[in-house]
Amino acid sequence: MNWVLLFIHYIFPVVLCTFFLIPVKTDAQPPAFYNYYLDGNGYLVQKMWDKAIENYNKALTVYTVDYVYFNRGNAKFGLKDYKGAIADYDKTISLNNEYSTAYYQRALVRFAMGENLAGCEDMKMAKKYNCPGANDEFKKNCKQ
Numbered sequence: 001m002n003w004v005l006l007f008i009h010y011i012f013p014v015v016l017c018t019f020f021l022i023p024v025k026t027d028a029q030p031p032a033f034y035n036y037y038l039d040g041n042g043y044l045v046q047k048m049w050d051k052a053i054e055n056y057n058k059a060l061t062v063y064t065v066d067y068v069y070f071n072r073g074n075a076k077f078g079l080k081d082y083k084g085a086i087a088d089y090d091k092t093i094s095l096n097n098e099y100s101t102a103y104y105q106r107a108l109v110r111f112a113m114g115e116n117l118a119g120c121e122d123m124k125m126a127k128k129y130n131c132p133g134a135n136d137e138f139k140k141n142c143k144q
Contacts (some may be wrong), residue, residue: 033063037071044071047076066095070102077109085109100129104137111141 040055043137056072073088089106104126110119120142126134 029063029065033059036062039069040068040071040075044075044078047078049075053079064095066092066099066102069095070099070105073102073105080112082109082113093111098129100126100131102132103129104131104134107137107141116141 008040024039036055036059040052040059043049043052043055052075056068056075059130060067060072070092071089073085073092076082076084076088086106086109089102089109092102093106103122107119107122107126110122111118120138123138124140127138
């Protein structure tokens with residue numbers, strides 16, 4: 001194939017789209033954020049709670065966002081650091097008051113702590129925002 005045709009048909013359109021036609025987000029998270037966040041998720045899945053928390057802490061120093069607090073809360077829940085988990089779910093909800101799974105997880109923590117009334121209030125909110133499983137947990141743990 002002729003190099004000129006190759007350039008015109010394949011390379012030039014890619015360069016054109018990359019630099020001129022695709023909008024660039026100016027508020028995008030830095031790459032370091034994603035490195036820490038994704039490493040934290042890997043440790044979370046492996047139930048390596050301390051390492052997950054360490055990476056989420058690093059991610060939060062780079063960029064603050066609700067889902068990192070949520071995942072760090074899940075890691076703290078795994079360690080049975082219930083107060084720490086609740087604090088992170090509280091922060092998640094303060095950043096996004098419709099984060100249904102944060103209400104759901106906070107309810108589970110409160111049930112584990114024996115705070116059933118507060119857990120039921122959170123589960124009501126999880127139901128309100130259509131969190132999967134919230135109806136079943138509400139029926140199981142709360143008087144209607």
